[in-house]
Ligand code: IPD
Ligand code: CA
């Protein structure tokens with residue numbers, strides 16, 4: 413199957429779901445708590461229903477892994493990986509930073525990824541070897557070479573209050589070594605912002621495949637680099653991710669190593 417066709421479908425799907433988020437944004441949401449600070453709104457579910465419905469109709473034999481539903485396994489080599497609303501806490505508070513992330517893999521390799529921010533109307537897309545785009549225009553990572561001039565992004569997992577593996581040491585270390593740090597609350601957008609040069613580096617400890625599947629391909633196609641925090645190879649099934657413009661990657665690994673001691 414053509415990657416181009418899959419990408420077009422992924423992008424249309426992310427845009428359609430984004431429209432659901434936009435339409436309901438700012439309205440009172442029904443919120444259910446999956447954990448003390450981990451919530452899900454009825455809009456996460458509506459967005460997911462829309463996306464899964466579209467995939468089911470167009471590609472009935474494909475597998476689907478989506479955050480709010482049990483995985484649909486399939487003998488097909490294709491599997492969709494979906495975050496129907498990345499940035500749920502922001503969304504529930506009316507903080508305008510969230511997106512839809514839709515990716516599809518063939519035999520375990522992501523072959524198309526789309527991330528859509530419905531408020532800024534920014535659509536980030538990529539397929540392997542074809543480059544990364546924002547609203548159809550080619551994007552590239554930044555050219556910042558020094559960590560002290562770098563704008564960094566990170567996030568904290570929902571177990572931040574109960575786990576000692578909570579990112580505070582790393583956060584502290586980068587406060588002293590980077591230029592500034594943002595915690596925007598949408599890992600998929602963080603990766604796209606890195607891909608288009610708004611951020612220079614990003615790290616997080618406990619991500620899930622739906623947070624990174626589309627954003628990672630977009631980042632790589634924009635010339636970015638990804639690894640685990642210790643510099644080992646990263647794939648979307650690993651929890652910890654260090655992603656950068658490539659230039660500051662080695663330096664960030666050093667800081668992480670130092671902070672861990
Ligand atoms: C979360 C966001 C957040 C990140 C968390 C994710 P959700 O996803 O991407 O930025 O720090 O690790 O779980 O729950 O809003 O889909
Ligand atoms: Ca997410």
Ligand code: CA
Nearest residue numbers: 479495497498
């Ligand atoms: Ca989500």
